[in-house]
Amino acid sequence: MGRGPSIEARKNASDAKRGKMFTKIIREVSVAARDGGGDPANNPRLRVAMDKGLAVNMSKDVIERAIKKATGELEGVEYEEIRYEGYAPGGVAVIVDCLTDNRVRTVADVRHAFSKNGGNMGTEGSVAFMFKRLGVLSFGAGADEDRVTEAAIEAGAEDVTVYPEDGAIDVLTSAEDFATVRDAMTAAGLVPDHAEITFRADNDIAVDADTAPQVRKLLDMLEDLDDVQDVYSNADQASLEQG
Incomplete structure (x- = not known):
């Protein structure tokens, strides 16, 4: 055994x-x-x-x-923000946000991850138009829908999504209003289980069972790179997990 x-x-x-x-x-x-x-x-x-x-x-x-x-009070390393875009197998759009002190190293690592796993890097703007940058405040199963919705509207949130399968709730904000809405809801006694500024795809695409392992491997490899901060894709999560 x-x-x-x-x-x-x-x-x-x-x-x-x-x-x-x-x-x-x-x-x-x-x-x-x-x-x-x-x-x-x-x-x-x-x-x-x-x-x-x-x-x-x-x-x-x-x-x-x-x-x-x-801020210069202590000696430190200068980091540069870089965004790469590309496609995973199956036409899945991918955004890779990086913070690096060595642009040459970072682009080589990101390009290697794409090529090794059947994807390809695109030019700037090639997939970003498929995503929206927004703030998300997530409340777990059993959250009080009426209370959360009322507080979100009062705080200036853009939308509220309720998931009927378990009663979880996402409060959506603009990236600029994220901190204000989060603070207002916290002050109202509604502390989110998770809160972040992220990219969300306008439309998710399903991934077939043969392609899903390749897509997962590419996304995992990108996320594991030291210079990568966040990885976003428009792969439908359910199909990605079942593949």
């Missing part, structure tokens, strides 16, 4: 994953502070990045050090 990975191996894998997550958040904090200043009260992007760090138990000292490096 085969044996699964040891406790130590699982812990090492978990630590590595946590380390990558911390690296991505620190880069996001750094760029947000560099571009909008180190005061989160006047920098919504920085507030979102800091909240993301605190939510995964990143220490305030680590976050503050990243801010000081970005």
